[in-house]
Each structure stands twice: as C-alpha cells, then as structure tokens.
Amino acid sequence: MSLRQQQELETDYLMRSYQRKPVEFVRGKGILLYDDTGAEYLDFLAGIGAVSVGHANPRVTRAIQEQAAKLLHVGNYYYVEGRGELAKKISALLNNGAVGDGGGTVGDGGGPEQSGTSRTPSPTVGTGDSGSLPFFWKTFFANSGAEAVEGAIKIARKYGMRYLEGADMVVSARRSFHGRTLATLAATGQDSKRDSFKPIPEGFVHVELNDIQALRAMLNQGFGGRPVCAVLLECIQGEGGVYPCTEEYLLAARQLTEEAGILLMIDEIQTGFYRTGTYPFAFQHYGITPDVVTLAKGLGAGVPIGAVAARGKAADIFEPGDHGSTFGGSPLAIVAANATLDELEATEAGQHVAEVGSYLQERLKDLPFVAEIRGRGLMVGLELNEAIAESIVTKGLKAGLVLNNIGPHILRFLPPLVCTKKDVDVLIKRLQTIMERL
C-alpha cells in the first residue's frame, strides 16, 4: 500500500496522537531504512533509540523466527526458556561485568543504607568502597519503558511503606521524561505533557536538575511535610533535550539518598545497553550504583520489552500478587532480548559506540549554527543558535536522513549502535548541504 493510501486510512481510523512525517518505511538493514518507493535513508533515530543492534539484525531475526515457530505466549503463571538467563545477564551488566559472567550468583542482601557509592568498578570515578562482589539484581519484565517506570514507582511506594514509615513522595527532575501513563506522566517533569490530563496522580515532586541544594532540601524537608521514598533520575535527559547530570550531582544524589535510606532509581530506558558507550549503563560512567534501574528500548532491539531491576531490599519488595503483566517476559521478547545482548557482547558495542560517538561529536562541530553539543556515546544533542531544527528534519528526510528534533533548537542523534564513522561522514555532508541552503 502506498504512502498516500496509508495516510488516508490513518487519518480516518487512527487517533491523532502523532504528527507523522510523510514517509512509509517498509524494510531496514543495519542503519539503513527503505521506504515504499525503494528510496534509502540513513537512520539517525533508530525507532527513538530502540533498534540498538540495527534493523533486521541476523542474530535477532533468527532467534525471533525460531521462537515464533515454537511458542509465542503462555503467561506468567509458568516457567519459560531463557527468562532466568536473561535476568542473570541483566544482573551481570548492571554489575558492569561481561554479559553472562555469573552476575547475580552472589547476593549482598543490603538495602540502600548499606549500598555504597561506588561498588560498580569505575575507571572514571575512583571513589569505590571495598565491596567487590557483584550485587544480586532481580528483574521484573514488562512490555515498555513506561511500564518499567510504573514498576519502579510501585517498588518505591511499597519500600516507603515497609521501611520508611510510610514515606511516599517520589522526587524527579524538571524537564525529565519517564513515560505517558498517568503515574509516569506525574513523574515526568514537563507540565505541557500533563496539563490536559488532570487530575494527575499525587505523590510526585520535581526539582531542578543539577541543583544539589534543591535536592538536599527536598530530601531533608519532604514536600509539604510529606517525606520522600525515592529519587528518580535519567543520567542524561533524553526527551527533555539531551541534558546530562553533572558528575557532582549524581554522586551527591547517591550520597544523599544513601544517608536518608531512600531509593535512588535511575531511568536507563534511553541510555541503557551501551547507548552511551564503554559501559552497558550510563550510571556506570559516574561510578555510582543505584538501587533500582528501569530498562526498555535497546534491550529488545525493536521488539517491545521493558524491565525494572532492583538490588538489596528493593529486589525482594514484591510478593506474589503485588505486580503483574499478561505479556511481560513473553517467550518472544525473551529470545529477542537474549539475542540482542549476545550481539552487543559479540560486537563489543561499548567500545564501538564510544569511538563513533566521540567522532560524531567532533564532526558536528564542523556544522554552522552550532551553539552547544551535549551527550555521550551515540546519544547526542546539537543545540542550534537559530530556530531551524524542525526545518532541518524536514529537509533531511528529502535528503535521505532520518533525523529528530526536540523543539525548535535541538537536533537529537540516536542512531543504531552499528553506526560507523563513514555513516557519520555521510550525515555531516548532507547536513552541511541542507544548512548552507537554509
């Protein structure tokens, strides 16, 4: 069916929650996408950061095909192949160990009050305490990022009830993004996304990112006298415009939450699984270890999956009946995620992303209109000094580039992690041409 026919059908039969670009994609390969006319595009968005190992990755495709012919779904009342293995791999990655190195075989049983600021080995921040055993992370599987964050919020609330005398406030950052369900919208620090959907669930409050004093005051005083059970942060705010936490801020957030005995929850939905290069997760660049981590996007390479992982007392907070999902952790999503993690390991994605990401940041400096370049690895924001971002995205599509803008001034680059320096060169060349003609 042509783009035109598809547009007509969608206009009539789909809700208008997206302003789609005028293109119909029909297949992909690596970083390339092809539309219904056969035209080729370089994909610098990767399904909003989800297609980590590239489109139609052979390992993931094979795994999905084989599983689809065997078993799609039975629900969570039963065991299925691969689910425990996947959770164990995630635990190893959260411990910054190689995939499959047995992370999760040694439990620490400690709550956040014993959690330490730097048990995760970190070459960038040498504050490590003596703990060298891997933590024992436990995972709940869901289907999306928002569901992962919902799970984290429920963990925080029950944690507050059980261990913090009923503390129930969740603190997150202004300009943050945590999802579109009502609770995750409440956690999201952007009024414009919430205003049409009141009443928004209570129990959430926002502080300015990178303002340590504001965070300290909130943790000391609570919000209107209501004490805090958890702090929820993105290491690099993605949807907000690619704004990183400073190192001092995240270290302070860890220290303050630890001192207060409350949970530090890091949303790695966009930053996770080598998106930021070198390490599996962005928090590992900062040398901290959170108590709860939310995951999605890159974990499934395009197959819907979300997860919330926790360690210490938070890992055991859920009891049977507390939380659930019909589809979460389904055999199909599990094999896709296992294959994705195997592929990321086999291709040494961390190293590759660090190299290509640095190159991307370097090359972006060659462009006109550059005000600031932010981000890490293959999660990069280019702040422009004129309101031309949307026009560049529109013209980019005509020039064979899939681009993304956040507001009028910010271009965000989130290519599949298989992106090479040559792909970056093509991007820059096409962007130069577009920007010279603006």
Ligand SMILES: Cc1ncc(COP(=O)(O)O)c(C=O)c1O
């Ligand atoms: C940091 C972060 N958290 C949560 C979400 C929500 O994920 P989903 O769209 O899969 O519900 C997103 C999506 O962009 C995200 O970037």
